[in-house]
Amino acid sequence: MPMSATRASATDRSAGKSTSTTILVTAVLVLVAVYFLVPVYWVVVAATKSTQDLFASNGFLLGGTFSLWQNISQVLSYDNGIFLRWFLNSVLYAGVGALIATYLAAAGGYALAKYQFRGKNLVFGTILGGVLVPGTATALPMFLLFSQLGLANTYWSVLIPSLVSPFGLFLCRIYADSTVDTALLEAARIDGAGELRIFHTLGLRILSPALVTVFLFQLVGIWNNFFLPLIMLSDNSLYPITLGLNNWRSQVDRLPAFYELTTGGVLLSIIPLAIAMIVLQRFWRGGLTEGAVK
Known part of the structure; x- marks a missing residue:
């Protein structure tokens, strides 16, 4: 087998280079990021709502009234x-x-x-x-x-x-x-x-x-x-x-x-x-x- 082919084969088998591994690692990192960022997102959205909107609307969506500055x-x-x-x-x-x-x-x-x-x-x-x-x-x-x-x-x-x-x-x-x-x-x-x-x-x-x-x-x-x-x-x-x-x-x-x-x-x-x-x-x-x- 030519030396160049051997090197190419070794490169293809290197860790983290395959498409499937890249997709898997990226998916895991995205899940971890979502896990940590979702609570922060909820806090930001909840801080923009009045007490009524806090319980009457979806927790991850803005309420009917934007009350962030009033709340702060x-x-x-x-x-x-x-x-x-x-x-x-x-x-x-x-x-x-x-x-x-x-x-x-x-x-x-x-x-x-x-x-x-x-x-x-x-x-x-x-x-x-x-x-x-x-x-x-x-x-x-x-x-x-x-x-x-x-x-x-x-x-x-x-x-x-x-x-x-x-x-x-x-x-x-x-x-x-x-x-x-x-x-x-x-x-x-x-x-x-x-x-x-x-x-x-x-x-x-x-x-x-x-x-x-x-x-x-x-x-x-x-x-x-x-x-x-x-x-x-x-x-x-x-x-x-x-x-x-x-x-x-x-x-x-x-x-x-x-x-x-x-x-x-x-x-x-x-x-x-x-x-x-x-x-x-x-x-x-x-x-x-x-x-x-x-």
Whole structure:
């Protein structure tokens, strides 16, 4: 058999090149995309309806009256703009918490990957155990602890638990071990750079794709956190968006107009997460080619 024919045959049998495989993969991806996008579409459509249209019309079609701007105006003005207070609380909890948690995870993961010290494996094993413990299992003990410290029903009671991310530290440790070259660190030490300078100028830059991943996971997790604020907070002005919207939803039986407030609030609450995903995804694309070209 000619060499060219052999190469052509091998090319035809390569994975992912056949038409049937391409159609199958595309169909699976379309189904997954629909699965994630349909709820978002329903929220957008529901936010444009009045309470009457919400129940009288098809859930995936627009109602008789386009009430989006009216609903958003009611959300922002109800109870002296309490939604804006909840929004800023969520920005504080999620933004500050995710940022500090990402930095601490990067520092811990970098240290576990690039330094040798006694008890290193024990520390890493303990962190792995922390990954397996659900947050709901530790919420009640944390509430008792914060109550004894006098920090319950304060910003600190939600913010402090958000500063630790066992999964983020685990991810940073694995990523630093595979991407941060020890020879590069040694060269920096020879040039007279201190350990903190090496970490901040070299380590953080190399770890940026992992840091974006940790930041987004932590941001989404804190933003959508419901159980911890429910236990810790009793002051309405300290609520995050999740707890505030649930407070509105619980009043729909007494006042059906809260349906409009809830759907409009849900729509506004997902906008910051969508913006964060769109803005930060370019760092993921940059990290995919890490080490591809020497």
